[in-house]
Every structure is written in structure tokens, then in C-alpha cells.
Amino acid sequence: MPVVFKRLDTYLMAKYFGTFFFCLLLVMAIVVVFDYNEKFDKFQQHEAPVKAIIFDYFLNFIPYFSVKFSPFFIFIAVVFFTSKLAGNTEIIAMLSGGMSFRRLMRPYLFSAVVMSLLVFCLSSWLIPPANKVKLEFEDKYVSKVTRDYVRNVQLEIEPGVIVYIERFDDKKKIGYRFFIEKYDERRLVSRTTAQRITQKEENLWTLNDYLTRDFDGMSERMYGGPSLDTTLVMDPDEFFIVKGYSEQLTTTELRQYLDRQKRRGVANIKEYEIEYHRRFSFPFSIIILTVIGVSLSSRKVRGGTGLHLGLGLLIAFSYILFDTLSGALALSGRTTPFLAVWTPNLLFALIAVLLYRLAPK
Numbered sequence: 001m002p003v004v005f006k007r008l009d010t011y012l013m014a015k016y017f018g019t020f021f022f023c024l025l026l027v028m029a030i031v032v033v034f035d036y037n038e039k040f041d042k043f044q045q046h047e048a049p050v051k052a053i054i055f056d057y058f059l060n061f062i063p064y065f066s067v068k069f070s071p072f073f074i075f076i077a078v079v080f081f082t083s084k085l086a087g088n089t090e091i092i093a094m095l096s097g098g099m100s101f102r103r104l105m106r107p108y109l110f111s112a113v114v115m116s117l118l119v120f121c122l123s124s125w126l127i128p129p130a131n132k133v134k135l136e137f138e139d140k141y142v143s144k145v146t147r148d149y150v151r152n153v154q155l156e157i158e159p160g161v162i163v164y165i166e167r168f169d170d171k172k173k174i175g176y177r178f179f180i181e182k183y184d185e186r187r188l189v190s191r192t193t194a195q196r197i198t199q200k201e202e203n204l205w206t207l208n209d210y211l212t213r214d215f216d217g218m219s220e221r222m223y224g225g226p227s228l229d230t231t232l233v234m235d236p237d238e239f240f241i242v243k244g245y246s247e248q249l250t251t252t253e254l255r256q257y258l259d260r261q262k263r264r265g266v267a268n269i270k271e272y273e274i275e276y277h278r279r280f281s282f283p284f285s286i287i288i289l290t291v292i293g294v295s296l297s298s299r300k301v302r303g304g305t306g307l308h309l310g311l312g313l314l315i316a317f318s319y320i321l322f323d324t325l326s327g328a329l330a331l332s333g334r335t336t337p338f339l340a341v342w343t344p345n346l347l348f349a350l351i352a353v354l355l356y357r358l359a360p361k
Contacts, residue, residue, distance in 0.1 A: 005107070008107070009106065009107040009110075010107075012104075012107040012111075013107045013111050015081045016081070016107070016108065016111040017111060019077040019078075019080060019081040020073060020074050020077040022077075023073050023076055023077045023080070024066055024070075024073050027073065028062055028065065028066060032058060032061075032062065035061070036058075039142055042141065042142045042143070043141060043142075046140070046142070048137075048140075052137060052141070056133050056136075056137040057134055057137045057138070057141075059130075060130040060131065060133050060134035060137075061134055063122070063126075063127060063130055064127055064130060064131055064134060067119055067122050067127055070115070070119050070286065071285045071286045071289050072289075072316050072319075072320065074115060074286055074289065074293075075289040075290070075292070075293050075312060075315075075316050076309070076312060076316065078108070078289075078290055078293030078294060078297070079293045079296060079297045079308050079309055079312035080297075080308075080309060080312075082293065082294055082297040082298055082308075083297040083308035083309070086297060086298050086299060086300045087300060089300065091104070091298050101298070101356075101359055105291070105294060108290055108291075108294050109287065109290070109291075112287045112290040112291075113287065115286050116283035116287055117283070119282065119283050119286060120279070120280075123279055124251035124252075124279055125250050125251065125252075127247075128247060128248050128249055128250045129248075129250075131244070131247045131248050132248040135244050135248060145243055145244065146240070147240060148169065148170050148171050149167060149168060149169050149170060150167075150168050150239050150240055151166065151167050151168075152165075153165040153168055153175070153239045155238075155261075155264035156263060156264040157232060157233055157234045157264060158233065159263075160182060160183040160184065161181070161183075162180070162181045162183070163178075163179075163180050163232070164178070164179050164180075165177070165178050165239075168236065168239055170236060170240070172198075173198060173236060174196055174197070174198050174199075175196065175197040175198075176195070176196055177193075177195065178194045178197040179191060179192065179194070180192050180232070187215075188215055189215055189216075190213070190214050190215065191215075192207070192210060192212040193210065194207040194208055194209060194210040194211075194228075195209040195210075196208040196209065199236060200229070202235075203231055203232060203233050203234075204229065204230075204231060205229070205230055205231075205232050206227055206228070206229050206230075207228045207229075208226065208227050209224075209227075210224050210225060210227070210228050211223075211224035238257075238261070243271070246271055246272045246276075247275065249272075251276070251279050254272060254275065254279075257272060258273060270330055270331050270333070271331065273330075273338075274327055274330055274340065277337050277338050277341040277342070278341050281341045281342050281345050284345050285319070285344075285345055285348070288345060288348050288352050289315075289348070289352075291356055292315060292352045292355055294359070295352065295355035295358070295359040296308060296312060296355055297312065299359065315351075322343075322344045323344045326340040326341070326343050327340055327341070
């Protein structure tokens with residue numbers, strides 16, 4: 001059965017989206033000015049072109065920041081316009097006319113679900129490519145976050161095949177003191193060492209000064225040479241755990257990356273796991289904060305919009321703080337990424353239920 005919206009529903013949904021986009025536009029204008037002033041010296045120092053600042057940085061920074069803080073903007077917008085409705089006794093008139101508070105929530109919840117789906121799609125597939133361009137700009141003109149080399153790379157490139165590189169130079173695509181071991185279940189069957197390993201093209205590598213030892217029971221066969229071309233399915237980009245790299249991957253790519261790294265025995269991937277789970281938990285926060293916002297600001301009280309906005313800001317910042325702390329606990333290994341990401345939603349969902357029950361009926 002199709003959903004039928006009445007004039008009141010469209011009125012409230014128009015208020016929901018209109019106030020949200022107005023708040024977003026107002027806040028983003030301030031954020032862009034402050035961000036430009038903060039990075040102005042860096043732009044000048046690294047001679048960043050004006051075209052790159054506008055198109056590579058700010059046109060990608062604005063959607064990233066908008067989506068990242070969309071629950072906060074939506075919450076403030078809901079508190080603001082609902083409080084105004086309550087102050088003008090419009091909500092009292094609706095409830096006095098026989099409308100239930102549950103019925104009043106319907107356009108709010110529909111709008112929140114639409115925004116949740118939009119945020120999920122944007123954060124999963126459209127924002128990551130924009131983040132890649134933005135982070136490349138920051139790495140070049142603001143502060144360098146990438147590294148040219150990495151030490152002690154160890155991973156499983158396929159079942160039973162372990163690779164170790166003592167030092168890898170990303171610019172030259174050369175690794176030093178390399179070995180690869182092949183196992184049949186837990187039995188070592190082959191071990192190859194090389195002084196250097198060089199990437200010639202994707203998955204094609206050259207071993208220099210190599211020595212291979214094959215084991216067959218108690219017997220051993222050794223052979224080597226100055227160089228050997230071989231196929232190894234490993235990407236040097238995966239040797240580097242770079243801050244912010246998880247935000248450059250779409251949700252599909254992020255899931256594939258996590259599965260691949262877990263198979264290879266890479267342990268330092270908590271940031272990626274947090275980002276993956278947050279892509280799913282984040283949209284639900286919009287619905288939860290919408291319910292809290294309506295329940296909190298629908299009652300006409302002395303102090304009006306100012307009091308409601310003050311309480312709303314307190315709750316919104318509490319959510320952001322709790323989400324940040326739980327993420328830090330996950331990074332330190334004190335809790336799992338899944339639990340850390342979903343705990344704030346669970347806690348504030350309970351607060352939403354409580355406020356909804358206490359809201360005017």
C-alpha cells in the first residue's frame with residue numbers, strides 16, 4: 001500500500017529538509033573560511049595553485065565535511081524548527097485536534113530515513129573518490145602523510161605462502177632482505193631468500209642474488225642465481241598503513257581490502273574495520289537523533305528555542321564525544337571495532353525511547 005502524505009506531512013518534511021540545508025549552508029560557509037585561513041600559510045609555502053585549491057580541495061572537502069557531520073546538522077535543524085513550532089503553539093494545535101504524537105512523528109521519521117539512505121550512499125560510493133583527490137592535495141600542499149619506505153613487512157599473499165621484506169623503498173619499488181616461505185599445512189616445503197626484490201610491473205617481481213631451498217622429508221635441494229623473474233600477487237600500496245586511506249575506499253573495496261588483509265595475517269587494520277562498521281552505523285544515528293530532537297523540543301517551555309537548542313547542543317556534542325572515545329578504545333584494542341561503533345547508537349537509542357515516552361501525547 002503506497003504511503004499517502006497529507007498537507008501537514010509535506011509541511012513538516014519541507015521544514016525538515018529546508019532547515020537542514022539552510023543550517024548546512026550557513027555552517028559550511030563559516031567552516032570554509034576558517035579552514036582557508038588556517039591553511040593559508042601552507043598554501044603559500046607550497047605554492048598551491050588557486051585552481052587546485054578550489055577544485056581539488058574545497059569542492060571535495062565540502063561534501064566530505066557535510067556528510068561527516070550530517071547527523072549533527074540534522075539534529076540541530078530538527079530542534080530548531082520543532083521548537084519554533086512548539087513556541088508558536090502549532091504542535092499544541094495539532095495534538096489538540098486529535099493527532100497522536102506517534103502520527104506527528106511520521107513525516108520526521110520518513111525524512112530521517114531518506115537522509116539516512118542518502119548519507120549511506122554518499123559515504124559508501126561517492127565521497128571516497130572525492131577524499132582521494134582531497135588527501136592527495138593535502139599530502140602535496142599542506143602536510144605530507146605518506147611515507148617513501150616501510151620496514152618489516154610480513155604478510156600471507158596466498159594460503160600457506162608467507163612473505164617478509166626487511167625494508168621496502170616505495171619510490172624505487174625495491175625491497176631489501178626478502179624471503180618467501182611455502183608451507184604444506186604446517187610443514188615447510190620451500191624457502192627462497194634474496195638480497196633485493198624489484199617490482200617490474202603489476203604482480204611481476206625480480207629477485208636479485210636469490211637462493212632457494214626445497215625440502216622433501218629429510219632431503220634438501222638448493223639452487224640459486226644472480227636474478228629470477230617471478231609472479232607474486234602483492235601490491236606495494238598495501239605495505240603502507242596510511243592515516244586516512246580507509247576513507248578513500250568505497251564500502252565494497254573496503255570489505256575486499258579487510259578480507260584480503262585478514263587472510264594475509266596483517267594485524268594493524270583496526271582503523272579500516274572501524275571505518276567499515278561506521279559506514280553502516282552512521283546512518284542510523286540520523287534516525288536516532290531525529291527522534292531525540294523531536295521529543296526534546298516539541299513541548300512548549302519557558303526559555304523556548306534557546307533552551308531547546310542548548311539542550312540539543314549538549315546531547316549532540318555528547319554523542320560526538322562518546323563516539324570518539326569508543327573509537328579510541330577500539331584502536332587501542334580494548335574493545336572490538338563493531339562494539340565500539342554501535343555502542344553510541346545503542347545508548348542514544350535508549351535515550352530516544354525514554355524521551356519519546358516522556359514527550360507530550
